[in-house]
Amino acid sequence: MGLFSYDETYGRCEECNQINTGPEWCNACNATRLQKNFKYWTSGNGEIDKFIQDAQLSANKFYRILEWIPYERFYDIEYIAKGGFGLVYKAKWTDGYIQSWNNDKQNWNRCHPLNKFVALKSLNKSKDVTLKFIDEVTSHHKIYNISTRSIVTFYGITQDPETENYMMVLDYAENGSLRNYLDKNYNNLTWNDKILCLYCIATGLHHIHRNELIHRDLHIGNILKFRSDICITDMGLCRPANCESTKDNTYGVLPYMAPEILRGQNYNKAADIYSFGIIMYE
Known part of the structure; x- marks a missing residue:
């Protein structure tokens, strides 16, 4: 038997009869619906609006959708931690993420994250957002694959609404960073657990490099431990949101930084691999 076609895998759209591009997802029909809604929302920043709109129009599966989410749609907001360039909160999201279109109700089917919470990552000075900030957020969206x-x-x-800083809405890791998780559970981990952990990190780094991107700040605090997954975060956002990057700017956690970076050379994929090696050593 040959490879499945999209038609065999996802079926056809009930409305236009075109091949679905994802599970219960027709890019052509859903892009039209989303585009009609553009006039009903704005972030207040043209670059962010365009970024979200482009993501919605090009989404070929539900998990490629990004939304402008009004702050009032979150509740039980709780401060978690302070990072190098912003604050992180956890919150409950009233609506949940878009999963598919409901023809009967003429509205989106939505689903809440598994643990009911999302993380809100605030970026300092991001109210004066630059195109460079958009590029960094785009990197995260480009790499993500469910x-x-x-x-x-x-x-x-x-x-x-108080600081006017923009915030990324991300999955909330109930176990926190891998650093926190290992501090509490290291003695209970088997070799298989450790190898699986490293495999997940290596897979994420592979996807970053395959997209011709460099993380530049890979360390154990930028890796999150979920219930059954381990994920890389801070995709190139380890810099002020309104700061233009130059080769003279050096960011990172010192023990994880490759010697050539400390000598002032540019970041490259090999520097990320060095950081991964330090994580393996830990």
Whole structure:
């Protein structure tokens, strides 16, 4: 038997009879629906609006959708931690993410994240967002693939009404960073557990490099431990959101930085591999 076609895998759209591009997902029909809704929302920033709109129009599966999510759609917001360039909160999301179109109800079927929470990652000074910030957020969206679950899920963007900083809406890792998880559970891990952990990290790094991107700040604190997954986060966002990157800017956690980076050379894929080696050593 030959390879399955999209038609055999996902069936056809009930409305236009075109081949579905994903499970219960017709890119042509859903892009039209999403485009009609553009006039009903705005982030207040043209670059962010365009980024979200482009993501919606090109989404060939439900998990490629990004949304502008009004801040009031979150509740039980709780501060978690302070990162190098912003704050992280956890919150419950009233609506949940888009999964498919319901023809009977003429509305989106939505699903809540497994643990009911999402993470809101605030970026300092991002109210004065630059195109470079958009490029970095685009990198995260470009790499994410639900089939590997090696990069943390990215649902959309919101804005803190008090600080006016923009916030990424991401999956919430109930076990926190891999650093926190190992501190509590290291003695209970088997060799198989450790190898699986490293395999997940290597898979995520492979996807980053395959897309011709460099993480530049890979360390055990930028890896999240979910119930059954381990995901890389902070996809190139380890810099001020409104700061243009130059080869003179050096970012990272010192023990994970390759010697050539400390000598002022440019970041490259090999520097990420060095960081992964330090994680293996831990």
